[in-house]
Amino acid sequence: MKPPARPSDLVRATFVLTGAVAQVALGSLPFILGWSMTIADRSAEAETLLTPAGYAFSIWSVLFLGCAIYAVVHAVALTSPAMRRSGWFAGAAFWLNAAWESWVPAFGIEAVSLIIILGCWAACLAFILTETRAGEISLPGRAVRLPLYALGGWLNAAAAVNFLSVMQVYDAPFLGSGEDPAALAVLIGALVLAAGVILRTGSVSYALAVGWALMGIISRLTGAGADTAVTEASNLALYYALPALVLLGWTGRGFVGMGSRFRPR
Helix, strand or coil, X not given: CCCCCCHXXXXXXXHHHHHHHHHHHHHHHHHHCCCCCCHHHHHHHCCCXXXXXXXXXXXHHHHHHHHHHHXXXXXXCCCCHHHHHXXXXXXXXXXXXXXXXXXXXXXXXXXXXXXXXXXXXXXXXXXXXHHHHHCCCCHHHHHHHHHHXXXXXXXXXXXXXXXXXXXXXXXXXXXXCCCHHHHHHHHHXXXXXXXXXXXXXXXXXXXXXXXXXXXXXXXXXXXXXXXCHHHHXXXXXHHHHHHHHHHHHHHHHHHXXXXXXXXXX
């Protein structure tokens, strides 16, 4: 028998469901209202060596669909321990993403937009780490939270791109130079952060989202005939580092699970 819903459960379900709708609706608003600038236009203005090829952004359709499914399941099972445990983090990620989609067409990629996307990524990380600590291993449980893990992986890459863009906008020393070493430093930093999450969780969806971003970076640079250290580093990360990290993460999670089930008598 399901426990009765509390007022906080209903507020949380509304927060999550409206956030899932808002991130789709507000992303479409510049086209519906005919704004002079869109996210794509602003991204082109602040293009960096880490900006993926245009096709890579098609991942948003998959992420939006997955987030919508999560929101519906959350509303149906809003009293479950899993939804109570991490639902607020999911709603925060959705609404912060919607805020970023509204801010960037109006004001561009700058300090505030960077703070928003970092906050969105932080909300995803809080969701991911909370669910990982909970140790839910059922297939439905994993399937429901998968979109948030994938969203976190994509935001891991997007935050790095936005960070480098903002450094260039403000002409920061070294990182704002627009040169290959600056882009390589930010890429390595983003990959180190991704490695930490993947090792901690063993998440395939997080790794796949990061890998998709790397494919987009490689595609754009090679298409432009740019043979850079960024291209080489992206190739190495995509084909060697990410699979190895997932394997290590799975192994580590397996040992943790075995240890938690072992009870000395």
